[in-house]
Amino acid sequence: MNKYAKIAIMVAICLAVGYLSGIVTRDSITTWYTTIEKPNFNPPNWIFAPVWTTLYILMGIGAGLVWHKVKKKKEEVSTALLFFFIQLGLNATWSLLFFGLKNPLLALIEIIILLLMIYETFIKFSKLNKFAGYTFIPYLLWVSFAMILNGAIWWLNR
Structure with a gap:
Protein backbone atom coordinates (compact mmCIF):
# COMPACT_ATOMS: atom_id res chain seq x y z
CA MET A 1 0.00 0.00 0.00
CA ASN A 2 1.37 3.42 -0.88
CA LYS A 3 1.90 6.36 1.46
CA TYR A 4 -1.18 8.27 0.29
CA ALA A 5 -3.49 5.30 0.85
CA LYS A 6 -2.15 4.94 4.39
CA ILE A 7 -2.69 8.64 5.03
CA ALA A 8 -6.24 8.42 3.64
CA ILE A 9 -7.06 5.44 5.88
CA MET A 10 -5.71 7.16 8.98
CA VAL A 11 -7.51 10.42 8.18
CA ALA A 12 -10.74 8.45 7.71
CA ILE A 13 -10.26 6.70 11.06
CA CYS A 14 -9.63 10.00 12.83
CA LEU A 15 -12.63 11.69 11.21
CA ALA A 16 -14.81 8.70 12.13
CA VAL A 17 -13.74 9.01 15.77
CA GLY A 18 -14.49 12.73 15.58
CA TYR A 19 -17.90 12.05 14.07
CA LEU A 20 -18.77 9.51 16.78
CA SER A 21 -17.58 11.96 19.46
CA GLY A 22 -19.80 14.59 17.88
CA ILE A 23 -22.82 12.32 18.21
CA VAL A 24 -22.16 12.08 21.96
CA THR A 25 -21.78 15.86 22.34
CA ARG A 26 -24.56 17.08 20.03
CA ASP A 27 -27.49 16.88 22.45
CA SER A 28 -25.58 18.14 25.47
CA ILE A 29 -24.29 21.23 23.67
CA THR A 30 -27.81 22.56 23.14
CA THR A 31 -29.12 21.48 26.55
CA TRP A 32 -26.75 20.90 29.49
CA TYR A 33 -23.80 22.93 28.18
CA THR A 34 -25.93 26.06 27.81
CA THR A 35 -26.94 25.87 31.47
CA ILE A 36 -23.49 25.64 33.07
CA GLU A 37 -21.26 28.56 33.92
CA LYS A 38 -18.31 29.05 31.59
CA PRO A 39 -15.25 31.33 31.81
CA ASN A 40 -15.08 34.48 29.72
CA PHE A 41 -12.44 32.88 27.46
CA ASN A 42 -14.84 30.12 26.38
CA PRO A 43 -14.85 30.09 22.56
CA PRO A 44 -18.12 30.29 20.63
CA ASN A 45 -19.66 26.88 19.91
CA TRP A 46 -19.28 27.22 16.14
CA ILE A 47 -15.46 27.17 16.38
CA PHE A 48 -15.19 23.62 17.72
CA ALA A 49 -16.28 21.69 14.60
CA PRO A 50 -13.80 23.29 12.16
CA VAL A 51 -10.96 23.18 14.70
CA TRP A 52 -11.52 19.51 15.51
CA THR A 53 -11.96 18.57 11.86
CA THR A 54 -8.62 20.20 11.07
CA LEU A 55 -6.94 18.51 14.03
CA TYR A 56 -8.31 15.07 13.08
CA ILE A 57 -7.05 15.54 9.51
CA LEU A 58 -3.60 16.56 10.76
CA MET A 59 -3.51 13.59 13.17
CA GLY A 60 -4.41 11.24 10.33
CA ILE A 61 -1.72 12.68 8.07
CA GLY A 62 0.87 12.24 10.82
CA ALA A 63 -0.23 8.69 11.55
CA GLY A 64 -0.20 7.78 7.87
CA LEU A 65 3.32 9.13 7.47
CA VAL A 66 4.48 7.10 10.46
CA TRP A 67 2.68 3.98 9.25
CA HIS A 68 4.51 4.35 5.93
CA LYS A 69 7.83 3.81 7.79
CA VAL A 70 6.74 0.35 9.02
CA LYS A 71 9.02 -1.64 6.66
CA LYS A 72 12.14 0.19 7.81
CA LYS A 73 11.41 0.52 11.53
CA LYS A 74 8.69 -1.99 12.40
CA GLU A 75 9.04 -1.98 16.19
CA GLU A 76 9.27 1.82 16.54
CA VAL A 77 6.32 2.33 14.18
CA SER A 78 4.23 -0.27 16.04
CA THR A 79 4.93 1.47 19.35
CA ALA A 80 4.21 4.92 17.93
CA LEU A 81 0.92 3.76 16.42
CA LEU A 82 -0.05 2.06 19.67
CA PHE A 83 0.38 5.40 21.45
CA PHE A 84 -1.52 7.07 18.62
CA PHE A 85 -4.53 4.77 18.99
CA ILE A 86 -4.49 5.04 22.79
CA GLN A 87 -4.57 8.83 22.60
CA LEU A 88 -7.30 8.67 19.95
CA GLY A 89 -9.37 6.46 22.26
CA LEU A 90 -8.76 8.85 25.15
CA ASN A 91 -9.80 11.72 22.88
CA ALA A 92 -13.18 10.05 22.27
CA THR A 93 -13.51 9.11 25.95
CA TRP A 94 -13.18 12.76 26.99
CA SER A 95 -16.32 13.64 25.01
CA LEU A 96 -18.19 10.82 26.69
CA LEU A 97 -17.09 11.92 30.16
CA PHE A 98 -17.63 15.65 29.71
CA PHE A 99 -20.73 15.78 27.52
CA GLY A 100 -22.18 12.27 27.84
CA LEU A 101 -21.84 11.86 31.60
CA LYS A 102 -21.79 15.65 32.20
CA ASN A 103 -18.86 15.19 34.57
CA PRO A 104 -16.27 17.98 34.17
CA LEU A 105 -14.11 16.69 37.06
CA VAL A 143 -5.86 20.18 24.04
CA SER A 144 -3.74 22.26 26.44
CA PHE A 145 -6.27 25.08 26.01
CA ALA A 146 -9.13 22.59 26.35
CA MET A 147 -7.64 21.31 29.61
CA ILE A 148 -7.55 24.85 31.02
CA LEU A 149 -11.11 25.45 29.80
CA ASN A 150 -12.26 22.14 31.27
CA GLY A 151 -10.63 23.01 34.60
CA ALA A 152 -12.26 26.45 34.64
CA ILE A 153 -15.68 24.96 33.88
CA TRP A 154 -15.26 22.42 36.65
CA TRP A 155 -14.16 25.14 39.08
CA LEU A 156 -17.06 27.45 38.22
CA ASN A 157 -19.66 24.68 38.53
CA ARG A 158 -18.38 22.64 41.47
Whole structure:
Protein backbone atom coordinates (compact mmCIF):
# COMPACT_ATOMS: atom_id res chain seq x y z
CA MET A 1 0.00 0.00 0.00
CA ASN A 2 1.37 3.42 -0.88
CA LYS A 3 1.90 6.36 1.46
CA TYR A 4 -1.18 8.27 0.29
CA ALA A 5 -3.49 5.30 0.85
CA LYS A 6 -2.15 4.94 4.39
CA ILE A 7 -2.69 8.64 5.03
CA ALA A 8 -6.24 8.42 3.64
CA ILE A 9 -7.06 5.44 5.88
CA MET A 10 -5.71 7.16 8.98
CA VAL A 11 -7.51 10.42 8.18
CA ALA A 12 -10.74 8.45 7.71
CA ILE A 13 -10.26 6.70 11.06
CA CYS A 14 -9.63 10.00 12.83
CA LEU A 15 -12.63 11.69 11.21
CA ALA A 16 -14.81 8.70 12.13
CA VAL A 17 -13.74 9.01 15.77
CA GLY A 18 -14.49 12.73 15.58
CA TYR A 19 -17.90 12.05 14.07
CA LEU A 20 -18.77 9.51 16.78
CA SER A 21 -17.58 11.96 19.46
CA GLY A 22 -19.80 14.59 17.88
CA ILE A 23 -22.82 12.32 18.21
CA VAL A 24 -22.16 12.08 21.96
CA THR A 25 -21.78 15.86 22.34
CA ARG A 26 -24.56 17.08 20.03
CA ASP A 27 -27.49 16.88 22.45
CA SER A 28 -25.58 18.14 25.47
CA ILE A 29 -24.29 21.23 23.67
CA THR A 30 -27.81 22.56 23.14
CA THR A 31 -29.12 21.48 26.55
CA TRP A 32 -26.75 20.90 29.49
CA TYR A 33 -23.80 22.93 28.18
CA THR A 34 -25.93 26.06 27.81
CA THR A 35 -26.94 25.87 31.47
CA ILE A 36 -23.49 25.64 33.07
CA GLU A 37 -21.26 28.56 33.92
CA LYS A 38 -18.31 29.05 31.59
CA PRO A 39 -15.25 31.33 31.81
CA ASN A 40 -15.08 34.48 29.72
CA PHE A 41 -12.44 32.88 27.46
CA ASN A 42 -14.84 30.12 26.38
CA PRO A 43 -14.85 30.09 22.56
CA PRO A 44 -18.12 30.29 20.63
CA ASN A 45 -19.66 26.88 19.91
CA TRP A 46 -19.28 27.22 16.14
CA ILE A 47 -15.46 27.17 16.38
CA PHE A 48 -15.19 23.62 17.72
CA ALA A 49 -16.28 21.69 14.60
CA PRO A 50 -13.80 23.29 12.16
CA VAL A 51 -10.96 23.18 14.70
CA TRP A 52 -11.52 19.51 15.51
CA THR A 53 -11.96 18.57 11.86
CA THR A 54 -8.62 20.20 11.07
CA LEU A 55 -6.94 18.51 14.03
CA TYR A 56 -8.31 15.07 13.08
CA ILE A 57 -7.05 15.54 9.51
CA LEU A 58 -3.60 16.56 10.76
CA MET A 59 -3.51 13.59 13.17
CA GLY A 60 -4.41 11.24 10.33
CA ILE A 61 -1.72 12.68 8.07
CA GLY A 62 0.87 12.24 10.82
CA ALA A 63 -0.23 8.69 11.55
CA GLY A 64 -0.20 7.78 7.87
CA LEU A 65 3.32 9.13 7.47
CA VAL A 66 4.48 7.10 10.46
CA TRP A 67 2.68 3.98 9.25
CA HIS A 68 4.51 4.35 5.93
CA LYS A 69 7.83 3.81 7.79
CA VAL A 70 6.74 0.35 9.02
CA LYS A 71 9.02 -1.64 6.66
CA LYS A 72 12.14 0.19 7.81
CA LYS A 73 11.41 0.52 11.53
CA LYS A 74 8.69 -1.99 12.40
CA GLU A 75 9.04 -1.98 16.19
CA GLU A 76 9.27 1.82 16.54
CA VAL A 77 6.32 2.33 14.18
CA SER A 78 4.23 -0.27 16.04
CA THR A 79 4.93 1.47 19.35
CA ALA A 80 4.21 4.92 17.93
CA LEU A 81 0.92 3.76 16.42
CA LEU A 82 -0.05 2.06 19.67
CA PHE A 83 0.38 5.40 21.45
CA PHE A 84 -1.52 7.07 18.62
CA PHE A 85 -4.53 4.77 18.99
CA ILE A 86 -4.49 5.04 22.79
CA GLN A 87 -4.57 8.83 22.60
CA LEU A 88 -7.30 8.67 19.95
CA GLY A 89 -9.37 6.46 22.26
CA LEU A 90 -8.76 8.85 25.15
CA ASN A 91 -9.80 11.72 22.88
CA ALA A 92 -13.18 10.05 22.27
CA THR A 93 -13.51 9.11 25.95
CA TRP A 94 -13.18 12.76 26.99
CA SER A 95 -16.32 13.64 25.01
CA LEU A 96 -18.19 10.82 26.69
CA LEU A 97 -17.09 11.92 30.16
CA PHE A 98 -17.63 15.65 29.71
CA PHE A 99 -20.73 15.78 27.52
CA GLY A 100 -22.18 12.27 27.84
CA LEU A 101 -21.84 11.86 31.60
CA LYS A 102 -21.79 15.65 32.20
CA ASN A 103 -18.86 15.19 34.57
CA PRO A 104 -16.27 17.98 34.17
CA LEU A 105 -14.11 16.69 37.06
CA LEU A 106 -13.73 13.20 35.64
CA ALA A 107 -13.16 14.73 32.19
CA LEU A 108 -10.47 17.00 33.66
CA ILE A 109 -8.61 14.04 35.15
CA GLU A 110 -8.89 12.20 31.85
CA ILE A 111 -7.76 15.15 29.70
CA ILE A 112 -4.55 15.39 31.74
CA ILE A 113 -3.82 11.76 30.85
CA LEU A 114 -4.83 12.49 27.24
CA LEU A 115 -2.43 15.43 27.05
CA LEU A 116 0.44 13.26 28.32
CA MET A 117 -0.39 10.60 25.71
CA ILE A 118 -0.55 13.21 22.95
CA TYR A 119 2.86 14.48 24.00
CA GLU A 120 4.32 10.95 23.99
CA THR A 121 2.79 10.32 20.56
CA PHE A 122 4.30 13.60 19.34
CA ILE A 123 7.75 12.52 20.59
CA LYS A 124 7.48 9.07 19.01
CA PHE A 125 6.17 10.45 15.71
CA SER A 126 8.89 13.13 15.60
CA LYS A 127 11.61 10.51 15.87
CA LEU A 128 10.20 8.63 12.89
CA ASN A 129 9.17 11.56 10.68
CA LYS A 130 9.68 15.22 11.62
CA PHE A 131 6.62 16.38 9.66
CA ALA A 132 4.45 13.73 11.34
CA GLY A 133 5.54 15.18 14.68
CA TYR A 134 4.73 18.70 13.50
CA THR A 135 1.16 17.63 12.70
CA PHE A 136 0.66 17.10 16.44
CA ILE A 137 1.72 20.58 17.56
CA PRO A 138 -1.67 22.27 16.91
CA TYR A 139 -3.36 19.32 18.64
CA LEU A 140 -1.08 19.67 21.68
CA LEU A 141 -1.83 23.39 21.85
CA TRP A 142 -5.60 22.96 21.45
CA VAL A 143 -5.86 20.18 24.04
CA SER A 144 -3.74 22.26 26.44
CA PHE A 145 -6.27 25.08 26.01
CA ALA A 146 -9.13 22.59 26.35
CA MET A 147 -7.64 21.31 29.61
CA ILE A 148 -7.55 24.85 31.02
CA LEU A 149 -11.11 25.45 29.80
CA ASN A 150 -12.26 22.14 31.27
CA GLY A 151 -10.63 23.01 34.60
CA ALA A 152 -12.26 26.45 34.64
CA ILE A 153 -15.68 24.96 33.88
CA TRP A 154 -15.26 22.42 36.65
CA TRP A 155 -14.16 25.14 39.08
CA LEU A 156 -17.06 27.45 38.22
CA ASN A 157 -19.66 24.68 38.53
CA ARG A 158 -18.38 22.64 41.47
